[in-house]
Amino acid sequence: xxxxxxxxxxxxxxxxxxxxxxxxxxxxxxxxxxxxxxxxxxxxxxxxxxxxxxxxxxxxxxxxxxxxxxxxxxxxxxxxxxxxxxxxxxxxxxxxxxxxxxxxxxxxxxxxxxxxxxxxxxxxxxxxxxxxxxxxxxxxxxxxxxxxxxxxxxxxxxxxxxxx
Amino acid sequence: xxxxxxxxxxxxxxxxxxxxxxxxxxxxxxxxxxxxxxxxxxxxxxxxxxxxxxxxxxxxxxxxxxxxxxxxxxxxxxxxxxxxxxxxxxxxxxxxxxxxxxxxxxxxxxxxxxxxxxxxxxxxxxxxxxxxxxxxxxxxxxxxxxxxxxxxxxxxxxxxxxxxxxxxxxxxxxxxxxxxxxxxxxxxxxxxxxxxxxxxxxxxxxxxxxxxxxxxxxxxxxxxxxxxxxxxxxxxxxxxxxxxxxxxxxxxxxxxxxxxxxxxxxxxxxxxxxxxxxxxxxxxxxxxxxxxxxxxxxxxxxxxxxxxxxxxxxxxxxxxxxxxxxxxxxxxxxxxxxxxxxxxxxxxxxx
Numbered sequence: 365x366x367x368x369x370x371x372x373x374x375x376x377x378x379x380x381x382x383x384x385x386x387x388x389x390x391x392x393x394x395x396x397x398x399x400x401x402x403x404x405x406x407x408x409x410x411x412x413x414x415x416x417x418x419x420x421x422x423x424x425x426x427x428x429x430x431x432x433x434x435x436x437x438x439x440x441x442x443x444x445x446x447x448x449x450x451x452x453x454x455x456x457x458x459x460x461x462x463x464x465x466x467x468x469x470x471x472x473x474x475x476x477x478x479x480x481x482x483x484x485x486x487x488x489x490x491x492x493x494x495x496x497x498x499x500x501x502x503x504x505x506x507x508x509x510x511x512x513x514x515x516x517x518x519x520x521x522x523x524x525x526x527x528x
Numbered sequence: 529x530x531x532x533x534x535x536x537x538x539x540x541x542x543x544x545x546x547x548x549x550x551x552x553x554x555x556x557x558x559x560x561x562x563x564x565x566x567x568x569x570x571x572x573x574x575x576x577x578x579x580x581x582x583x584x585x586x587x588x589x590x591x592x593x594x595x596x597x598x599x600x601x602x603x604x605x606x607x608x609x610x611x612x613x614x615x616x617x618x619x620x621x622x623x624x625x626x627x628x629x630x631x632x633x634x635x636x637x638x639x640x641x642x643x644x645x646x647x648x649x650x651x652x653x654x655x656x657x658x659x660x661x662x663x664x665x666x667x668x669x670x671x672x673x674x675x676x677x678x679x680x681x682x683x684x685x686x687x688x689x690x691x692x693x694x695x696x697x698x699x700x701x702x703x704x705x706x707x708x709x710x711x712x713x714x715x716x717x718x719x720x721x722x723x724x725x726x727x728x729x730x731x732x733x734x735x736x737x738x739x740x741x742x743x744x745x746x747x748x749x750x751x752x753x754x755x756x757x758x759x760x761x762x763x764x765x766x767x768x769x770x771x772x773x774x775x776x777x778x779x780x781x782x783x784x785x786x787x788x789x790x791x792x793x794x795x796x797x798x799x800x801x802x803x804x805x806x807x808x809x810x811x812x813x814x815x816x817x818x819x820x821x822x823x824x825x826x827x828x829x830x831x832x833x834x835x836x837x838x839x840x841x842x843x844x845x846x847x848x849x850x851x852x853x854x855x856x857x858x859x860x861x862x863x864x865x866x867x868x869x870x871x872x873x874x875x876x877x878x879x
Contacts, residue, residue, distance in 0.1 A: 367542055393665060397612060400658055416644055420651045428654035428687075432680060435661050439673065492644055492704065 368412060375408040396435050403427050417492045548639055552628045560788040563835065564590045570836070571843045600777035605668060608774065612666035617775065617782035619659030624790045627653045631796045632707045634806045634823035645706040646698065649797060650691055653752075656786065657683050660761075660771050663783075667774035675770030678850065679761035683752050685857045690748035692865035693741040696872045697801045700725045706800050713804040716811025722802040727879070734875060737868050742802040744861055744868075746834070749794035751857070753787060756842040760850055795834035796827070803830050 378401055385398035403426045410419035453459075499507050565580070565587065572579025580589035604613055627649050629639035642648050657680050664676020698704055700721060701712045713719050715726060722742045724731035751758035754770075762770030772783045799805055806823035808814070816822070848856070 367545070391609075393609070393612070397615075397658075397662060404655075416642070417647075420644055420647050424647075424651040424654065427658065428651065428684075432657055432661070432684060435658070435665075436677075436680065439661070439665055439677070 371408070372412055375405040375412075378402075378405040379409075392438055393435070396431065396438060399434070400427060400431055403431065415491060417495055549625075549629070551637065552631075552633075552639065553625070556625065556628070556785075556789045556792070559792055560785050561590045561594065563788045563791070564593070564784075566836075567839050567842075570839045574840070574843045594781070597777055597781045602777040602779060605774050607668040609666040609668065612662050613774075614779075616659050616663035616666060617779045617786070619662065620656045621782050621786040621789070623652060623655035623659065624786045624793060626655075627793050628789075630706050631793065632710055632800060632805055633827055634820045635707075636820045637824070638707055641705055641707040644704050646694060646704045646709070646797075646801075649706075649793075650687065650694075653790070653793070654683070654687060656790070663775070664771040667771075669774055671768045672771050672773045675761045675773070679754055679771055682754070682758060682761060682853060685854065686748045686751040686758075686861075689744055689857065689861040689865050690752065692862070692869055693745040693748065694797075694801055696738065696741045696865075696868055697721045697725075699869070699872050699876060706797075706805075710800055710805030710807060713807055714811070716813070717804070717809040719811070720802060720804040720807075730875075730879060734872070737871055738802070741865065741868050742798070744865055745798055745801065746837075748857075748861065749798065750838060750841070751853070753790045753794060753838075755787075755791070755838060757845040757848050758853060759842075759847060760853060791835055791838055792831055795831045795838070798834055799827065799830035805830075 382398040382401035382405070386395045386402060389395045389398065403422065407419040407422040410416075410422060568589070569579045569586070571577075580586040583589045583592045604610065629652075630642055630645035630648050632638040632641070660679050660683075661676050664672045664674075664679075667673075697709065701709045703709060703712075709721075713721060713725065717723070719726040722738055724734035724738050754761050760766075762772075772780060775783060804826075806827040808817040808822060808826055810817060812818070817826075
């Protein structure tokens with residue numbers, strides 16, 4: 365379908381441009397706001413891949429949770445406590461090594477994947493039922509362990525935040 | 529509606545994508561105009577005043593106000609962050625309006641009946657927090673920043689009891705699709721989820737828990753729309769007007785527009801979840817009351833009644849303090865909803 369192609373290119377453009385702003389902006393709040401557009405258009409890709417549950421989880425967790433936390437952190441440190449925020453390059457060589465390895469891995473994945481077109485691109489089936497059965501059936505133990513780890517992190521951060 | 533339009537338009541079905549949101553947008557605009565007027569008239573009635581009664585007997589007061597706001601010069605503060613300042617009102621309104629995509633007005637009119645409709649609604653309306661934070665920060669004003677911080681903390685906190693109380697209905701219905709939740713409540717007023725939903729006689733046991741769940745959903749969404757008694761983000765006596773202090777003209781109107789749209793959106797979700805959505809309260813006794821036009825009538829009637837209660841509370845209750853607000857959410861509402869979720873789970877297993 366033609367419209368889907370146009371929507372894909374639109375999302376791709378928004379993702380790339382806003383990701384560049386995230387990296388190169390001197391103002392850290394501009395970076396955070398650009399990250400909003402990056403994350404949102406990535407969730408658009410998930411919709412086009414028919415992973416509806418992952419798309420919405422991306423919005424709820426990354427934008428509604430993590431990005432709000434990032435913006436909160438920036439604003440509280442910058443404007444309320446008056447601490448100065450710096451955006452400059454630190455640890456040049458280690459970061460080049462790490463990003464180089466990650467880029468290599470992504471390129472390897474791109475080249476080694478067998479890019480078959482989706483067999484039934486308009487299947488109306490929702491993914492949530494299967495995800496639910498998998499999470500609370502086959503993968504119950506990893507799911508529960510992950511939630512216990514999150515609970516421990518929650519209690520730990522509450523402990524640190526308490527006044528001594 | 530979308531399927532009908534695509535069958536009508538054939539090859540030009542791209543147009544359908546642009547037509548489907550139009551009725552919702554028109555409804556939101558007209559609703560805002562009259563809700564502002566209703567708010568003033570209701571507040572006047574409750575405080576023993578007249579309210580607006582000059583411009584066309586008062587009915588055209590908000591139309592005149594709108595005309596004034598459109599003509600007004602848009603002033604942006606010299607220290608404001610230009611781009612973000614311009615962007616914020618649109619993010620707030622867009623995120624609220626995107627929520628309307630899954631609200632079922634009737635069997636024939638729902639933007640899209642997603643399998644994950646309710647999840648989509650909560651995810652997409654949570655984006656308005658970003659817009660509010662940007663507005664508060666970009667204005668470069670201490671009051672707007674404090675207002676934005678208060679608003680964001682409040683919205684993020686009260687999302688938890690709202691989602692948990694909606695979860696009780698999802699557990700009963702076994703689906704997240706808004707249209708299916710409404711269809712599950714067919715057959716009359718006794719089958720609405722506020723009264724325990726359809727089922728055998730044992731559901732009488734569930735009535736107090738589901739009614740409490742409905743009430744908590746109402747309280748939590750009231751806090752998410754930043755309305756009294758939870759309007760500390762704009763507490764005039766403390767921080768002037770909150771995050772939208774520096775905005776003027778149409779940009780300010782957009783925040784207003786977003787607030788009233790969200791009021792109806794949460795009222796619509798409440799009526800969908802607990803009050804049967806577009807179902808007639810008489811069930812199949814009078815079949816003519818189940819035709820699409822009457823469905824829209826019932827849906828709007830329920831939604832507008834809830835909006836009326838929101839306004840009623842605004843003009844009769846004082847404002848909570850910040851610490852009372854957080855205590856209420858984290859120490860009362862969240863534990864109560866967790867217990868209700870547990871009880872509903874037990875009931876569904878042993879039923």
